[in-house]
Amino acid sequence: MNNGVLLIGSGGHASVLLDMLIEQKINVLGYVSPLLAVNEKLFSGFRWFQSDEDILQFDKATIKLVNGIGSLPGNTLRADFYNNYKNLGYSFATLVSIDAVVSRHTILGEGVQVMCGVIIQTGTSVGYNSIVNTGSILDHDCSIGSNNHIAPGVTLSGQVTSKANVHFGTGSSVIQSINVNENVIIGAGATITKDVDKNTICYPARIFKKVKN
Numbered sequence: 170m171n172n173g174v175l176l177i178g179s180g181g182h183a184s185v186l187l188d189m190l191i192e193q194k195i196n197v198l199g200y201v202s203p204l205l206a207v208n209e210k211l212f213s214g215f216r217w218f219q220s221d222e223d224i225l226q227f228d229k230a231t232i233k234l235v236n237g238i239g240s241l242p243g244n245t246l247r248a249d250f251y252n253n254y255k256n257l258g259y260s261f262a263t264l265v266s267i268d269a270v271v272s273r274h275t276i277l278g279e280g281v282q283v284m285c286g287v288i289i290q291t292g293t294s295v296g297y298n299s300i301v302n303t304g305s306i307l308d309h310d311c312s313i314g315s316n317n318h319i320a321p322g323v324t325l326s327g328q329v330t331s332k333a334n335v336h337f338g339t340g341s342s343v344i345q346s347i348n349v350n351e352n353v354i355i356g357a358g359a360t361i362t363k364d365v366d367k368n369t370i371c372y373p374a375r376i377f378k379k380v381k382n
């Protein structure tokens with residue numbers, strides 16, 4: 170990874186990434202955040218840069234950025250940061266936990282982060298700046314768009330596709346061959362059995378049915 174990486178952020182998602190970087194013995198040049206680290210012990214010993222301006226002192230040809238800004242529904246901070254620094258000529262490290270099982274026949278875009286416990290099967294691709302979070306399963310031949318967040322414990326069956334900016338909420342399940350359009354939020358725990366139109370929020374079923382005694 171050339172001359173090392175700069176980690177952006179110091180919250181929960183950044184902590185998990187820092188843990189991965191340390192484990193993989195990747196040279197961490199420091200972290201960039203206006204805020205104290207959530208996990209101060211983990212971050213201690215690494216150089217702290219408090220402003221995004223500080224990134225500009227690093228040579229974009231020899232370092233990579235690690236986008237540690239987490240991604241929650243409706244918040245575009247992570248995507249905005251990626252776009253701004255790509256436009257400035259920086260590139261982003263693609264990271265895969267050593268505890269993830271990823272087929273050799275997958276394509277991971279720039280800046281994709283695959284966390285521990287993930288399984289990605291053959292023929293699947295994941296677009297730039299997406300997070301494939303802890304313990305999620307992406308079965309064969311899925312095509313995931315850019316700036317997606319596949320939250321912990323999601324299951325995508327084979328041949329699921331998504332466009333840009335989709336949030337698959339924690340523990341949601343999507344059956345095979347479903348197409349999810351852009352700017353969609355799949356609620357935590359939802360089960361998706363039909364294609365989803367753009368700009369839609371999918372809530373999990375909350376059906377209460379009286380039964381006769």
Ligand SMILES: CC(C)(COP(=O)(O)OP(=O)(O)OC[C@H]1O[C@@H](n2cnc3c(N)ncnc32)[C@H](O)[C@@H]1OP(=O)(O)O)[C@@H](O)C(=O)NCCC(=O)NCCS
Pocket residue numbers: 242302320321337338339354355356357358359370371372373
């Ligand atoms: C779908 C979601 C975006 C809905 O947000 P929202 O429209 O702002 O909904 P609200 O928070 O106003 O909740 C409205 C009601 O629906 C319920 N509700 C919302 N999401 C729910 C869910 N996923 N499962 C069950 N109930 C849910 C709320 O408890 C609330 O119930 P009430 O009216 O009885 O009080 C959100 O709840 C969600 O699931 N986000 C995903 C979180 C996630 O994946 N996090 C990952 C972090 S790594």
